[in-house]
Amino acid sequence: MNVSASRSLTIGIDASSAVSAERTGVAKLVGRLIEHLEAMDDANKYVIYHRLSRWKNREYFYRPKRATTKVKVLQEPFFTGRGIDVFHGPDARLPKIRGPRLVATVNDLFSLVSDEFADEKFRSKKIERYRDIARRADRIICISESTRRDFIRFFPDAEPRTCVIYAGVDEIFYRRSKEEIERVRKKLGVRSDYILYVGALSKRKNMLRMFDAFRQARHQMGEDLQFVAVGRLTYGGDEILRYIEDNRCADQILLPGYVPDRDLPAIYSGARLLLFATLYEGFGMPILEALACGTPVVTSNVSSSAEIAGDAACLVNPMDQEEIVKGLLLVLNGNKPVGADFPSRAPQFKWPTMATETLSVYQKVGLKRAT
Numbered sequence: 001m002n003v004s005a006s007r008s009l010t011i012g013i014d015a016s017s018a019v020s021a022e023r024t025g026v027a028k029l030v031g032r033l034i035e036h037l038e039a040m041d042d043a044n045k046y047v048i049y050h051r052l053s054r055w056k057n058r059e060y061f062y063r064p065k066r067a068t069t070k071v072k073v074l075q076e077p078f079f080t081g082r083g084i085d086v087f088h089g090p091d092a093r094l095p096k097i098r099g100p101r102l103v104a105t106v107n108d109l110f111s112l113v114s115d116e117f118a119d120e121k122f123r124s125k126k127i128e129r130y131r132d133i134a135r136r137a138d139r140i141i142c143i144s145e146s147t148r149r150d151f152i153r154f155f156p157d158a159e160p161r162t163c164v165i166y167a168g169v170d171e172i173f174y175r176r177s178k179e180e181i182e183r184v185r186k187k188l189g190v191r192s193d194y195i196l197y198v199g200a201l202s203k204r205k206n207m208l209r210m211f212d213a214f215r216q217a218r219h220q221m222g223e224d225l226q227f228v229a230v231g232r233l234t235y236g237g238d239e240i241l242r243y244i245e246d247n248r249c250a251d252q253i254l255l256p257g258y259v260p261d262r263d264l265p266a267i268y269s270g271a272r273l274l275l276f277a278t279l280y281e282g283f284g285m286p287i288l289e290a291l292a293c294g295t296p297v298v299t300s301n302v303s304s305s306a307e308i309a310g311d312a313a314c315l316v317n318p319m320d321q322e323e324i325v326k327g328l329l330l331v332l333n334g335n336k337p338v339g340a341d342f343p344s345r346a347p348q349f350k351w352p353t354m355a356t357e358t359l360s361v362y363q364k365v366g367l368k369r370a371t
Helices: 023-038 051-062 120-136 145-154 157-159 176-190 207-221 236-245 265-272 283-290 305-312 321-332 341-347 353-369
Strands: 010-014 045-051 070-074 085-089 101-106 138-143 162-164 194-198 226-230 253-257 274-276 295-300 312-314
Touching: 010 023, 023 353, 045 051, 051 070, 085 353, 101 145, 120 145, 120 157, 120 253, 120 341, 138 145, 138 353, 145 157, 157 162, 157 295, 176 253, 176 265, 194 207, 194 283, 207 226, 207 236, 207 274, 207 295, 207 321, 226 265, 236 253, 236 283, 265 283, 274 283, 274 312, 283 305, 295 305, 295 321, 305 312, 305 341, 312 353, 341 353
Parallel strands: 010 045, 010 085, 045 070, 085 101, 101 138, 138 162, 194 226, 194 274, 226 253, 274 295, 295 312
Antiparallel strands: none
């Protein structure tokens, strides 16, 4: 699909967060946004920026598909934004520039909503960036309505400049064959009967309470279930490792680390369910990935999780271990069918839709600059 505008713009995008061999969450969103904008928009020019701090990982810099798309290094305070009509910071960060119209995306606000989800240094850095966005951005894209509500709760004056644009789910996420499931399961050391978690293994993800709920449900069912928690250990990871050691449950809880996208659809497809009862989410991409693979989901009734899952998942209070256990048992025993509503909701979560709506934001703020 080609998109034309009444006036050609030069659009700068900070792709620093996508400079990684292991793209998840925000990194995946930034990469998909740029890929789809390039594919659909032949009216505007793009300049993809990577901050100098990412230079050591330059092998993962974005490689343009069009001759009109340029890739440059962004180094503050020398970056002026000259020649750029609209600059987009898709990971809640804007350079100190004047001239271009400014767009920022807020993907989550866990540093604002709680002081328990990150260390003080990280929180202070993120909070200062949110304040800067609220003060300077011409348009603030929030990844969910829940995130938008949180943002305007802290920055009410910014409300007229906010909007919601959902992320998407990759087309590779669909139900896989028994043969592929078996191959990936053996590769990761997963037993034949398991429940799954996908995402960072951190304090805000509520891992210890989910582990306790899993072990309780496992005991009540009397089945040899395994909990496979896919993802990197981050803030609070030491507590997770200590839990497994202290409870001597390494045979029950498997931590395979990061799993690449090529293997994720099979590991979703083979799971009895996805348990994603986290304490806070800005969006919750694993919910969509699991549902797209036909895997039932038990997730939280707080932050964005309920918004993204809708009626396609079993919702539980993530602070109530007994309620998590009840949700697990309901789905594992087949007493609560989930996922049937997802096909009707899936069109909301397409990367081309996200790119089209983001481009519309660029054009609107860009035209204001021209006038």
